[in-house]
Amino acid sequence: MAKHEGELASALVAERPAEQKKVRIKKRNLQPVILGSLLPIILVVAWEALSRLGIFPSYQLPAPSTILATIQKMAQDGSLWGHVGITTYRVFLGFILGTAVAVVFGSFVGFYKKAEYLFDPMIQAFRSIPSLAWVPLFILWMGIGEPSKVTMIAVGVFFPVYLNIVSGIAGVDRKLIEVGKMYGLSTFRLVTRVILPASLPSFLVGLRSGLGLGWMFVVASELMGASQGLGYLLVLGQNTLSPETIIASIILFAIIGKLTDWILKVIETRTLHWQDRLVKS
Numbered sequence: 001m002a003k004h005e006g007e008l009a010s011a012l013v014a015e016r017p018a019e020q021k022k023v024r025i026k027k028r029n030l031q032p033v034i035l036g037s038l039l040p041i042i043l044v045v046a047w048e049a050l051s052r053l054g055i056f057p058s059y060q061l062p063a064p065s066t067i068l069a070t071i072q073k074m075a076q077d078g079s080l081w082g083h084v085g086i087t088t089y090r091v092f093l094g095f096i097l098g099t100a101v102a103v104v105f106g107s108f109v110g111f112y113k114k115a116e117y118l119f120d121p122m123i124q125a126f127r128s129i130p131s132l133a134w135v136p137l138f139i140l141w142m143g144i145g146e147p148s149k150v151t152m153i154a155v156g157v158f159f160p161v162y163l164n165i166v167s168g169i170a171g172v173d174r175k176l177i178e179v180g181k182m183y184g185l186s187t188f189r190l191v192t193r194v195i196l197p198a199s200l201p202s203f204l205v206g207l208r209s210g211l212g213l214g215w216m217f218v219v220a221s222e223l224m225g226a227s228q229g230l231g232y233l234l235v236l237g238q239n240t241l242s243p244e245t246i247i248a249s250i251i252l253f254a255i256i257g258k259l260t261d262w263i264l265k266v267i268e269t270r271t272l273h274w275q276d277r278l279v280k281s
Contacts, residue, residue: 062244067251070244084252087229090146090221091214091260094153098210102158106165110199111191120166127159131220144225152224156217157210164206168199204268208261215257 044064050056051063058066074080105123109116134152142148172195180194196203222231230249237245 060243062247067244067248070248082228083230083233084256087218088256090149091153091218093150095157095211095214097150098154098157099161102161102165106162110166110169123162131156131217135220135224139224148224149221152221153214153217156213160209160213161206164202165199168202169195172198201272204271208264211260211264215253
């Protein structure tokens, strides 16, 4: 009997540190969420109070409760999911297309010096063109359908992904390449086994930057005769003098954009778990 009691006591003692460790991990995971939500909550509360006091005119800046009611109304009649869905679909397709082209050109330019001399000046010139400048040209070429919108987003995604791939490849330690050559790796295997993995951190940063620009370019693309989408809601709110619709659309852009960036950040963290990073205090 005493033996069983001793075993039970030792088991309880062993479980306590494990439970305490789980609690510490849970607190550590919740801390970024709590701190990240603190400032937005303070701003929303102050905004609501100032709106109710009449300091912010409702015809210019409606209260958060009014904007939330607008979003809730669209969710109930089903229009919200159509707008969010089509915009997300366009950004996703444009992101995939822009990333694929950027990987091909970026790898080629980053690896071959002559390719850099040939292609990079023209690409850098195109990069300086404002997003809205592409709108009339894409409408002329492809009409106001989905191809022109997706292409517009792909253009926005292309440039940051391309730049980060080229920068990442150029920053690869030459000693790694020399070691790969010493082991007799072919050019293809040298690229796939050494150069691309070493440039992966820069590439993942480029993906996040490209996705952010994709969400910006989707607004310009949905100005091209769209009948659905969050960009269309912006135009609709402007034409109907409805600031709550405009701000609701902006807030939805912020929420969905942050969510997609968070997904990429999680992928980046898990992919680069081998890095010995600086631990922030």
